[in-house]
Amino acid sequence: MNLYLGLIQRELLIGVRSGSEALVPLAFFALVIFVFALTFGTEKELLARCTIPILWITALFANTLSLDNLFKRDHDDGTLALTLLSFRPSIPIIVVKLVIHWTITALPICLFAPLIGKMFGLSWEAAVLVGGTLGIGTLSMTLIGALVAALLIGVERGGQVLLLIVVPIYLPVLLLGIGISTLHAQGMTYSSPLLGSLAILSAGITCVPLALKPLLKTAQDS
Amino acid sequence: MSTLLLNARNISWRISGRTLFSGIDFSVRTGEALELRGPNGSGKSTLLRLLAKFQQPHEGIVQLNTRRVGFLGHKSGLSGLLSVFENIKWYCTLAKVHYTDTELEDRLHLFELTHEKQTLVQELSTGQVRRCALLCLSLAQYNLWLLDEPTAALDSRGISLTQSLIEQHRKNAGAVVMATHSTDPIPEATTVELNVT
Numbered sequence: 001m002n003l004y005l006g007l008i009q010r011e012l013l014i015g016v017r018s019g020s021e022a023l024v025p026l027a028f029f030a031l032v033i034f035v036f037a038l039t040f041g042t043e044k045e046l047l048a049r050c051t052i053p054i055l056w057i058t059a060l061f062a063n064t065l066s067l068d069n070l071f072k073r074d075h076d077d078g079t080l081a082l083t084l085l086s087f088r089p090s091i092p093i094i095v096v097k098l099v100i101h102w103t104i105t106a107l108p109i110c111l112f113a114p115l116i117g118k119m120f121g122l123s124w125e126a127a128v129l130v131g132g133t134l135g136i137g138t139l140s141m142t143l144i145g146a147l148v149a150a151l152l153i154g155v156e157r158g159g160q161v162l163l164l165i166v167v168p169i170y171l172p173v174l175l176l177g178i179g180i181s182t183l184h185a186q187g188m189t190y191s192s193p194l195l196g197s198l199a200i201l202s203a204g205i206t207c208v209p210l211a212l213k214p215l216l217k218t219a220q221d222s
Numbered sequence: 223m224s225t226l227l228l229n230a231r232n233i234s235w236r237i238s239g240r241t242l243f244s245g246i247d248f249s250v251r252t253g254e255a256l257e258l259r260g261p262n263g264s265g266k267s268t269l270l271r272l273l274a275k276f277q278q279p280h281e282g283i284v285q286l287n288t289r290r291v292g293f294l295g296h297k298s299g300l301s302g303l304l305s306v307f308e309n310i311k312w313y314c315t316l317a318k319v320h321y322t323d324t325e326l327e328d329r330l331h332l333f334e335l336t337h338e339k340q341t342l343v344q345e346l347s348t349g350q351v352r353r354c355a356l357l358c359l360s361l362a363q364y365n366l367w368l369l370d371e372p373t374a375a376l377d378s379r380g381i382s383l384t385q386s387l388i389e390q391h392r393k394n395a396g397a398v399v400m401a402t403h404s405t406d407p408i409p410e411a412t413t414v415e416l417n418v419t
Contacts, residue, residue: 006315010304017303017342078297085274086316087289220276 011100022104025062029109032058048121052181055113066105067145068159075153081220091209106138136197137177143204150215224251227366227397232282250397255408258401260416266401270368292364298355302344317362333357348375369400
């Protein structure tokens with residue numbers, strides 16, 4: 001079987017069988033949104049104004065929930081060591097792993113967010129824009145978070161430390177993402193924050209897989 | 223004619239300011255076996271990880287003349303959420319080797335894992351997981367095996383099977399470096415003794 005097809009099949013099987021990996025971020029996202037909807041009560045105008053930041057901040061925390069497991073399971077059972085030692089190119093394998101992780105944990109949120117946005121009073125155009133920018137933003141977050149997850153791979157209770165480290169690093173992604181929708185709501189051009197978001201994503205796609213290989217290799221000592 | 227697969231020169235490793243080992247010199251050629259022996263904490267597993275190039279030694283060089291290196295450490299290298307067969311399939315894909323289902327069935331039979339074929343690895347006993355890891359290694363057609371106490375958790379039949387696998391691998395122009403406490407040495411193997419300093 002082709003290496004990448006085999007890898008996709010393997011990662012999807014593990015993702016589905018682990019259950020929590022795929023479901024927890026989406027369930028957390030839905031639960032927090034539900035709590036916000038309850039607490040805002042009849043203040044529908046206020047809720048509509050706050051919808052975009054609520055969706056973004058909730059997506060940010062949902063993303064960090066799944067990061068701890070990104071490499072840890074493979075490290076704990078030794079499959080990561082075998083993959084890195086293999087004569088096969090490790091960087092494309094890492095990229096495929098990241099893409100599948102994003103597909104399982106973040107894509108459902110990006111698809112779900114426009115529906116929530118519409119329910120909370122956004123126009124369809126604004127809701128779809130939020131979904132799209134969340135797609136760019138969560139991809140960037142996954143790439144940045146992967147670096148921190150690789151650094152903390154052998155650390156006891158690394159998940160808690162990870163949360164404290166990644167949230168401040170995610171801030172530019174968060175602010176640019178919210179900026180796009182805010183400018184759109186005001187009828188202004190949002191090309192600057194959009195280009196900023198795309199620049200972060202491009203930098204992440206270019207640099208993160210290259211940096212991950214030595215980080216993950218060093219982590220095999222722990 | 224044998225080919226040099228691994229050359230380690232003047233390897234040293236320090237941990238927390240203490241020298242764990244130093245001046246380690248050896249080479250491994252096709253058909254050869256090398257045993258790393260020493261008490262717990264003498265650095266056998268660390269040395270194996272240096273040979274696998276997971277880390278650079280503090281001094282000295284490790285030269286691997288093959289890219290087909292199989293590593294079996296304390297961790298199995300098998301995903302607990304995949305079945306025995308799914309793990310084998312993935313291992314073969316990663317090692318770029320192909321076997322028919324019949325050949326795989328035969329190998330499963332040899333390792334006494336036929337009935338566990340569809341069982342998730344996390345549901346197997348420690349000894350069965352070790353057998354499965356050895357099965358995968360035997361399929362991968364790697365030139366050099368780096369093994370860290372491969373017979374740990376195995377019963378007597380498992381130990382005999384491992385010994386015959388190593389013999390077969392050497393006959394097929396493979397080589398083995400193995401950290402071990404076994405009282406039953408590999409025939410004609412070189413031994414590197416590590417001591418706690």
